[in-house]
Amino acid sequence: MTPMPNVYLYNPFKSDCIESLIDSWVNTEIERGWKKELVRVRHGQDKPLGVVGPKDTLYIIGHGDVQANRICDRTSIDEGAPEILHPQDLAARLVTDGLKDRSFTIKIYSCLAARGFMDSFAANAAQQIKLKVGSLGGLSCKFTIYGYNEIVSILVKHPQTGEYGKFVGELKEDVTGAGADTIEITQARASTSKKLLVSPGF
Numbered sequence: 002m003t004p005m006p007n008v009y010l011y012n013p014f015k016s017d018c019i020e021s022l023i024d025s026w027v028n029t030e031i032e033r034g035w036k037k038e039l040v041r042v043r044h045g046q047d048k049p050l051g052v053v054g055p056k057d058t059l060y061i062i063g064h065g066d067v068q069a070n071r072i073c074d075r076t077s078i079d080e081g082a083p084e085i086l087h088p089q090d091l092a093a094r095l096v097t098d099g100l101k102d103r104s105f106t107i108k109i110y111s112c113l114a115a116r117g118f119m120d121s122f123a124a125n126a127a128q129q130i131k132l133k134v135g136s137l138g139g140l141s142c143k144f145t146i147y148g149y150n151e152i153v154s155i156l157v158k159h160p161q162t163g164e165y166g167k168f169v170g171e172l173k174e175d176v177t178g179a180g181a182d183t184i185e186i187t188q189a190r191a192s193t194s195k196k197l198l199v200s201p202g203f
Contacts, residue, residue, distance in 0.1 A: 008037050009057060010062060022062060050100045051099030055105060061110060063111040091129070093133070106145050107144050107145070109122070110149070112151070
C-alpha cells in the first residue's frame, strides 16, 4: 500500500508568531477529519526539510507585506517589530533547513506573494530557491513552486456555511467570529489563484 503524501507546514521565521496560525490550521484539519499527514516544521530545527519527498507538499507560511518582495512573521496590527524575509533570505533558510531538489510541490503561502507576478516575492523567491537548490547551477530543478496573487487564509471553517477551505477574500478580524461586520470571505478557494512560477526541468 502506497503511503499518503505528507503536507508540511513550515515556519521560516525565528519568532513564534506564525505558530498560532499553524495551530489554527492543524486544529481545523483535525476537526474536519482530513486524512493526509500534517507535519509541522520550522526554521532552526535540525534539517527539518531534508525528509520532504516525492508527492509531498511544502507550505511556506508567512504574512504578505505592503512593501513588495518581502514576507513577515506578523501583521501591522500585531505587537513588536516584524521579522522580514526577502527572497534571498527565504532561499538561504530553506537551504540551511535541508531542502533537497526532489519532485514535490512548494507553495509560498502568503497574501499577495505573487502580486506583480514576474517581479513578485514568490517569483523572485522561486528563482533564488532554484539557484541555490536546483541542479546544473540553477538551470534545472525537480520541484514546482506556486504563489498566490490574492489574499489567502489558512484553513478555516466558514461560519455561515460550515464548509472548510482556504478561502480567498478580505479577512478582516476574526474569520471564526460571529459578527457579519468582521467577516468578508468568499466561496472561492485559494487554489483558483495559484500561479505556476518554476516548473520542473529547464
